[in-house]
Amino acid sequence: MKNKEIQMYTDMIRGVGLKATPQRISVLKVLSAMTSHPSADMLMDTLEDQGYVMSVGTIYNILETFSEKGLILKLKDNQEVMRFDANTKFHVHIYNDTNNGISDFFDPELEVLLSDYFKEKLPGKIDLNRIELSLYA
Template identity: 30%
Template sequence: MKDIKHFLRQNSLRPTKQRVIIANYLFDGVNKHVTAETLSNKLLKMKAGISLATIYNTLHDFYEKGLLKKLMINSERIYFDTNTEHHHHFYSKKDQKLIDINVDMKVSGLPKPPKNKKINKIEVLVHLDN
């Protein structure tokens, strides 16, 4: 992405040094699935010097602005996806990796929603064994 500071401002985010570093990594044109911890490890290797709390807060800020998709695998693992288009995932617990499912799926046999409610969207997460 050419001008990450402009990109952040366009999305009503102040382009702090930390946000610019994180955004440059996340929005480099390659779709990524990250947790705060995996992103922290990547940035540590880059000697970025950004605290885990700042990374966590920045990921949530980006999510709130619609720049990331949030996927809760379980109560302990939240992934952020740079591909915000509707799609599904495989999850490998052993590798702790999400893999995009790039096919149009049809889901059938859904339960009827409660009275006065309607189904908004369906996201499929297929757990894998190795």
């Protein structure tokens, strides 16, 4: 990993109050590069392919901690398998029944539309942290 890249992931991890261990940096780096919304097992295979070796327990613990801190998203696929996404910015997930895939759809205009809609419709004391929208094809 390049120093600038390492620093970016280190800053992200520290930014949520965690220690930036080599294992955490590696998991976040590899997951951030994946658009397939991998399961923990799929992520472990990719980590091993790239030369990072760690136990499945370590990977599960890192993913759970990252999820709790809001650094990544947890999603369930059509077969109820937990999948992970390092992109926490607004986007739509499209679930494909045919191949059990999850793909992303980005539309900033939709985000503004939904945010404005909910600002007007929700009771005054509710502030939204995040909007998630899923489509099933």
